[in-house]
Amino acid sequence: MVHADVPSPIDLRLMSDALEWERTAMQRPFREEFFSAFISQLVALGKPNLKILELGSGPGFLAQRVLGVLPTASITLLDFSAAMHELARIRLSNLVERVEFVERSFKEPDWQVGLGHYDAVITNQAVHELRHKRYAEQLHRQVRTLVKENGIYWLVITMQAKVLCRIMSSI
Ligand SMILES: C[S@@+](CC[C@H](N)C(=O)[O-])C[C@H]1O[C@@H](n2cnc3c(N)ncnc32)[C@H](O)[C@@H]1O
Numbered sequence: 001m002v003h004a005d006v007p008s009p010i011d012l013r014l015m016s017d018a019l020e021w022e023r024t025a026m027q028r029p030f031r032e033e034f035f036s037a038f039i040s041q042l043v044a045l046g047k048p049n050l051k052i053l054e055l056g057s058g059p060g061f062l063a064q065r066v067l068g069v070l071p072t073a074s075i076t077l078l079d080f081s082a083a084m085h086e087l088a089r090i091r092l093s094n095l096v097e098r099v100e101f102v103e104r105s106f107k108e109p110d111w112q113v114g115l116g117h118y119d120a121v122i123t124n125q126a127v128h129e130l131r132h133k134r135y136a137e138q139l140h141r142q143v144r145t146l147v148k149e150n151g152i153y154w155l156v157i158t159m160q161a162k163v164l165c166r167i168m169s170s171i
Contacts, residue, residue, distance in 0.1 A: 005131035012058075012129075018083035022059040028125075034156050035065050038122055041154050045119060048072045053118040053146060055079075055106050056126020060088030066122075067095045074098040076115065080105040107135060112142040121147055122154045 010017040025031070042050060050073040054063055057077035067073060077099060079085055085101050092099050104111050107130060121143050130136060143153050 002134070003132065008129070008131065013081040013083060015083040015086070018059070018081060018087060022087050025059070025061060031061075034124055035062060038062060038124065038154055038156075039065060039069050041152060042066060042070060042073070042120055042122075045152065047119060049074070050119045051117075051148075052076070053078065053115065053121045055121065055123035055143075056129060057088060058084045058126070060091040062122070062124050063088065063099065064091055064095070067092070067098055074100070076100040076102055076118070078102045078104055078106065078111075078115075106130075106139060106142075112146055115146055117148045117151075118146055119148055119151045120154065121151070124156045127155060127157050 010021070012018055012021060042052070050070055052066065052073055052075040054066075054075055055078050057063060057079045058081075060077065063075050063077055066075060075098065077085070077088055079088075079101075080103065082103055085103060088099075089096070089101070102115070127136070127139065130139060140153075147153055
């Protein structure tokens, strides 16, 4: 028996919902701790010109921190919401030369095709948007094809106030 996807009370592709999410996002628990943890992992790679992919990048909060700390890094922001990309473009307006925006759903069968390879794939509080765990294995397999040798895949998922943090290094 296949269970139905968990419905979402909001549609982050709508500008009204994207704006409301952006307004309250930094009040959510553990954000600062996780941002610091992401940055520590990226710094620990010890490489200049890091090429990073962020999945479900939203209004660009994490990208802003990452690019602020790593002045030679570049980041590809993948999100299915044009509204979220619009908010991220505003937040990252002084960093645009190091940012690429990709409007795509990480639930599509071939979303990873043509993206290239990255030193790090990162995603914060977005993978729960798969809306059912049966999609998760495919997503992780797709990410694996994008990570360079000795690269990292850093994933933070928040579900119902419980936080799961998983590090997969050297995949
Ligand atoms: C809860 S927000 C988190 C945003 C950002 N990661 C952060 O922590 O600030 C989830 C993000 O995932 C995006 N998203 C949801 N489903 C997606 C999908 N299937 N493909 C790509 N992005 C998706 C939403 O548009 C939204 O920007």
